[in-house]
Amino acid sequence: MISPGAVDQVFVTLKDWIVFHTPAPLQTLVSIVIEVATIIVVFAALFALATVFERKGLGRMQNRYGPNRVGPFGVFQPIADAVKSLTKEDVVPRAADHVVHYLAPLVLVGVVFLTYAVLPVGRNMTAVNLDAGVLYFFAVGAATELAIFMAGWSSHNKYSLLGAMRAIAQMVSYEIPLILSSVAVIMIAGTLSTVKIVELQARYSNGLAHWYVFTPWGLAGFILFMIAATAETNRSPFDLPEGESEIISGYFIEYSGFKFALFFLAEYLEMFAVSGLGITLFLGGWSSPVSFLAWIPSWLWFFGKLLALLFAFIWVRGTVPRLRMDQLMNFAWKFMLPMTLVTILSAGIWHFLTVAVVGPKPLGGVIRWLVCALVIFVPYITLARVLERGRRIEKRVYRFAE
Amino acid sequence: MTLPFLILAIMTLAGGVAAMTMRRLVHCALALVVSFAGLSALYLNLGAEFAGLAQLLVYVGAIAILIVFAILLTRGGEGEPEGAFSPAGIVGAVVALAVFAVLAWAVETSGVARAGVTVAAPQITMREIGFALMQRYVLPLEVIALMLTAAMIGAVILALREKRNDSAGDSGAAQKQGLRA
Amino acid sequence: MTPLAGCLLVSALLFSVGLAGALTRRSAILVLAGIELMLNAANLNFIAFWRFGAHPEFLTGLIFVIFSIAVAAAEAAVGLALILAIYRHARTSDVSEITEMKG
Numbered sequence: 001m002i003s004p005g006a007v008d009q010v011f012v013t014l015k016d017w018i019v020f021h022t023p024a025p026l027q028t029l030v031s032i033v034i035e036v037a038t039i040i041v042v043f044a045a046l047f048a049l050a051t052v053f054e055r056k057g058l059g060r061m062q063n064r065y066g067p068n069r070v071g072p073f074g075v076f077q078p079i080a081d082a083v084k085s086l087t088k089e090d091v092v093p094r095a096a097d098h099v100v101h102y103l104a105p106l107v108l109v110g111v112v113f114l115t116y117a118v119l120p121v122g123r124n125m126t127a128v129n130l131d132a133g134v135l136y137f138f139a140v141g142a143a144t145e146l147a148i149f150m151a152g153w154s155s156h157n158k159y160s161l162l163g164a165m166r167a168i169a170q171m172v173s174y175e176i177p178l179i180l181s182s183v184a185v186i187m188i189a190g191t192l193s194t195v196k197i198v199e200l201q202a203r204y205s206n207g208l209a210h211w212y213v214f215t216p217w218g219l220a221g222f223i224l225f226m227i228a229a230t231a232e233t234n235r236s237p238f239d240l241p242e243g244e245s246e247i248i249s250g251y252f253i254e255y256s257g258f259k260f261a262l263f264f265l266a267e268y269l270e271m272f273a274v275s276g277l278g279i280t281l282f283l284g285g286w287s288s289p290v291s292f293l294a295w296i297p298s299w300l301w302f303f304g305k306l307l308a309l310l311f312a313f314i315w316v317r318g319t320v321p322r323l324r325m326d327q328l329m330n331f332a333w334k335f336m337l338p339m340t341l342v343t344i345l346s347a348g349i350w351h352f353l354t355v356a357v358v359g360p361k362p363l364g365g366v367i368r369w370l371v372c373a374l375v376i377f378v379p380y381i382t383l384a385r386v387l388e389r390g391r392r393i394e395k396r397v398y399r400f401a402e
Numbered sequence: 403m404t405l406p407f408l409i410l411a412i413m414t415l416a417g418g419v420a421a422m423t424m425r426r427l428v429h430c431a432l433a434l435v436v437s438f439a440g441l442s443a444l445y446l447n448l449g450a451e452f453a454g455l456a457q458l459l460v461y462v463g464a465i466a467i468l469i470v471f472a473i474l475l476t477r478g479g480e481g482e483p484e485g486a487f488s489p490a491g492i493v494g495a496v497v498a499l500a501v502f503a504v505l506a507w508a509v510e511t512s513g514v515a516r517a518g519v520t521v522a523a524p525q526i527t528m529r530e531i532g533f534a535l536m537q538r539y540v541l542p543l544e545v546i547a548l549m550l551t552a553a554m555i556g557a558v559i560l561a562l563r564e565k566r567n568d569s570a571g572d573s574g575a576a577q578k579q580g581l582r583a
Numbered sequence: 584m585t586p587l588a589g590c591l592l593v594s595a596l597l598f599s600v601g602l603a604g605a606l607t608r609r610s611a612i613l614v615l616a617g618i619e620l621m622l623n624a625a626n627l628n629f630i631a632f633w634r635f636g637a638h639p640e641f642l643t644g645l646i647f648v649i650f651s652i653a654v655a656a657a658e659a660a661v662g663l664a665l666i667l668a669i670y671r672h673a674r675t676s677d678v679s680e681i682t683e684m685k686g
Contacts, residue, residue, distance in 0.1 A: 100429075100432065131451060132452055132455055132528050135452070135455045135456075138459060139458040139462075139463070142458065142459055142463025145463065146435060146466060149467070153474075172467060175463075407586070415600065418601065421604070422613070422616075423604075430613055430616065431612075434619070437620065441626075444627065448590070448630050450645055453648045453652070456652050460652050461623075464656055465656060465659045468659050469615070469616060472612050472663040472667060475670070488607075494602075495603050495607070497602070499599065501598070501602055502595055502596060502598075502599035505599070510588070530642065531649075534646055546650055546653045546654070549654070550653060553657035554657075556661055556664070557664040558664075560661065560667070560668050
């Protein structure tokens with residue numbers, strides 16, 4: 001009988017075995033190569049899976065089939081897409097700045113892959129255990145904006161430049177709520193290391209894990225984080241930078257063939273990376289929510305959560321219409337930013353409402369939860385009322401479609 | 403002087419030289435980014451993890467974007483009529499070389515360079531930096547916070563569109579400019 | 584050459600490059616970029632002295648660099664806002680053409 005622990009650590013054991021059987025001077029190199037290759041292969045495969053998942057899911061939501069020609073239920077569609085994009089002609093506009101135009105997709109994909117280094121995808125399965133892991137993630141992720149600018153500017157096309165400007169404005173604006181909503185977690189955990197944050201959440205009391213999403217500030221922070229993440233990855237309803245009906249395709253309008261596929265890849269990878277960080281910070285990383293399910297391997301938990309968040313992204317895309325530019329900016333600065341600050345305040349109150357203040361466990365815990373929830377809920381209602389003041393919501397009138 | 407240090411130093415300096423000599427402003431900005439990224443890697447190489455990542459976050463993520471936005475908003479994308487190899491450029495290069503000569507002479511002759519023995523990299527955790535910022539250096543931290551707020555308000559007011567100038571699209575950029583600070 | 588001297592020389596070179604750019608380039612944005620380079624050279628010095636200095640555990644150089652980065656962010660924001668304001672007045676960001684003080 002194989003023990004659950006052995007299954008949990010099977011990939012770690014395998015890597016250690018391979019490294020052990022290589023000559024000593026090459027061991028560090030082999031270890032690094034294995035880690036990098038695994039990340040690239042696994043997440044590129046997940047990208048292929050996600051594209052077909054997304055198209056099928058969207059199809060279901062829109063009462064159609066989605067891709068169903070290649071293979072059973074269309075599951076081999078990504079392979080067909082890959083062949084198509086690889087064999088297409090690579091068109092570069094004559095006026096384009098060739099070097100920058102060539103470099104932009106490479107920089108984008110490279111930078112996004114770099115962020116995976118600090119994601120703990122399973123127990124003992126983090127490529128680099130940095131002491132400043134979360135900071136590293138945001139610092140490296142900030143370079144994606146520059147790659148998008150390179151793509152938009154070098155194409156010498158007004159639509160691509162407009163798309164790049166929109167994308168940068170949006171990403172810069174939503175980066176602040178994204179970082180601030182993770183500050184609450186960092187404050188409570190007392191560390192910037194992604195590994196330690198997950199380990200702190202993988203403890204159980206009464207059979208329930210200490211995930212931060214189970215606290216009021218964690219729940220609010222998680223929702224804010226995911227909204228900001230949607231905007232950060234330029235996904236619907238925040239897909240103005242691409243806005244097919246307005247600026248055709250935004251910053252990658254002048255890209256074709258394999259370079260376009262790279263942009264597509266980077267977009268999905270960014271989504272996985274930021275979802276992975278959300279899982280790490282709020283959803284307990286690789287840990288199980290209840291202690292009696294802890295025998296399920298840690299990496300299965302991580303990827304299960306990732307797929308669940310992916311489904312949420314697809315669901316939102318199938319449901320919510322695109323925002324206008326002014327709505328986007330107002331939402332970021334007038335709603336998201338104050339709410340993240342309130343979340344931080346609530347986390348601070350949570351930290352100081354210890355057992356000594358609110359009393360022993362069952363009742364004290366409830367009081368603590370309610371007080372912190374109130375600290376978020378009251379500003380939320382007030383803010384929403386202030387922002388909605390003077391706006392009358394009426395029954396929609398359809399002028400041409402009665 | 404290890405090999406990684408040498409590579410990173412060359413990358414930083416090449417980026418800096420390219421940023422100061424290239425003709426198109428956007429290319430200069432991108433070269434500047436290479437230089438900033440090289441510097442942040444140098445900090446990491448020297449064991450200053452937090453400073454290196456902060457450098458990357460602020461310089462590549464914010465200042466480079468600001469510079470690029472400013473270039474586009476001032477129609478500077480077309481490039482300068484003359485490159486760096488004008489008479490003024492040569493004079494500047496000579497002045498810079500003289501400054502470098504003086505600095506190098508100072509570094510070489512001072513006791514600091516020769517006395518500096520190779521010490522083990524200090525093991526600094528994020529926790530220690532956090533405590534230092536919150537205890538010993540809390541006053542400078544608050545002053546910096548105040549200054550950043552003042553700079554943000556100042557930048558917004560400066561870049562706000564004036565009433566008599568009616569160039570469309572500037573106010574949105576101004577807002578972004580200031581709030582990014 | 585000791586590691587410290589290497590760092591100081593790199594920093595001196597970077598400072599000179601920034602100085603040359605700030606003195607000779609005509610675009611105000613590049614002048615600002617040159618100043619940023621000089622500031623970065625100073626930061627590298629601080630990190631080098633912290634790393635190879637006598638008491639790295641006091642974190643003085645490191646904290647100084649962190650504050651310096653924050654100041655640089657503010658400086659860039661205000662400086663570029665100024666350049667934008669000047670551009671709107673004078674329709675140019677060429678420092679050699681902005682010769683009037685009358686707005």
